Amino acid sequence: MRGVFGLAILPIGRLAMTWAAGTNRLLDGLPSETREPLLAVSETVELTLGDVIWEPLQRIENVYFPLDSFVSQMFPVDAHENLELSLVGSEGMLGVSLVLGVNSTMMQAIVQGHGTALRIDAAAFLKELEMLPELRRRLYRYIDVTMAQLALTVTCNSFHALDARLARWLLMTHDRAQPGGLRLTHKFLAQMLGVRRVGVTNAAGRLQSRKFVRYSRGKITVLDRVGLEQMSCSCYQSDKGIYNRVLG
Amino acid sequence: MRGVFGLAILPIGRLAMTWAAGTNRLLDGLPSETREPLLAVSETVELTLGDVIWEPLQRIENVYFPLDSFVSQMFPVDAHENLELSLVGSEGMLGVSLVLGVNSTMMQAIVQGHGTALRIDAAAFLKELEMLPELRRRLYRYIDVTMAQLALTVTCNSFHALDARLARWLLMTHDRAQPGGLRLTHKFLAQMLGVRRVGVTNAAGRLQSRKFVRYSRGKITVLDRVGLEQMSCSCYQSDKGIYNRVLG
DNA sequence: CCGCGTATGTACGCTGAGGCACAGACGGGC
């Protein structure tokens, strides 16, 4: 039972308002007869800021269930046309294509927040998936959620101003990150949001002057979640709503 | 065998370069032991331009496999913030949430192109789905494709100019439509692309002045596919590539 | 064949964001 972590022993996350570090909400929602065999083939690994989990067209060797790390997925089109599509933290899973019977991905996945994740070898995962109907059931529902969230993001990106999108992005990141300030430069945020760095500097400046955040040289501290929520578009709440509706 | 149509009898679509009317490419790719039982519970229905297949949060009563009709899906956020997310024609299926075990959808689906589709009652479909592993296998792969296509669309919408996106949209529609000119007003295109009507009028004017299309009062004729392809962004080809890679 | 509704064309100012350039400011490493 190498590296199984506290997940099976301390399912505290289910009652907490925020997602507790050390658990994965997707797995948490499984009956223990389903969760245990999966944990038995998983190992806890450390993911470091900037690690590339996979590149487009790469074969999926492992799937990941983040615990207190989080990872963002992009879809590279041309050289610098990157844009974050989804943020996967302890509420989700990386490698859903495998669940759908496709063993490679079109996405690029990069670690955004340092922390731990459960890692399962692709072959072992598929074997368990076959034997555990409850696992299938839940992961399929999760996939439906990610599709709806992706659809929301398309619309949000098209219609909502940068300030609102930045606020939303900071909130979503804050939800998934460990306490103690986010490691994010403006340049990086610009890539995530698909805009210029200067645009982020201006938008972030406006957030800071309203005392919603404080930042300095790549470290951002959220000071006022409520303020950020008011400034962000409704998509932040919608995104959570989509998740809770199907998986809550 | 009410309304089973020529699909089982005349699988001509498999050899044709363009998708032949009267077949559905997803079902076409199935072995006949799988296809036949599904066809036995399906009926052919006529879909008329403007029909609303479903609204957000509505229960999925039927799934659809378009034959020579096509349907677009939107994700309404606020009042008029609509934007097309996917175009489903004879290459696809409507109601994938059901395949994932979720019996409602966040999408709005509206018929874009008049024609026929196979319709299957949700309960009957689920029953067949359970009994037909090959069907599951193929539909799961299709879902993976739609996720990748959606991801592509997010990025395309963020980075590519209206002219290119309009060209892409016309090509995709043209691919799925029956021969003889598309029924699309500028106002409608504007909604699909998430821009103002005036923007479409200008962009469409540029396409027309280059003799790529001709249009008048809601009817658009594609004159020069190659020209349109050159004007559209690479996303048109990418979109087809994603499909063929997994389902071709 | 007239009228009205819908579709399309055009105009004007506005603004968010792009492209680019450069200046200051912090902070880790030597």
Add this chain to the structure above:
DNA sequence: GCCCGTCTGTGCCTCAGCGTACATACGCGG
């Protein structure tokens, strides 16, 4: 404690697309 690289701030011009308003043009129904 200094240097240099990285991060952040600012300025300037450009431009695509928005909001709005109004003008024309086609075509169907009476």
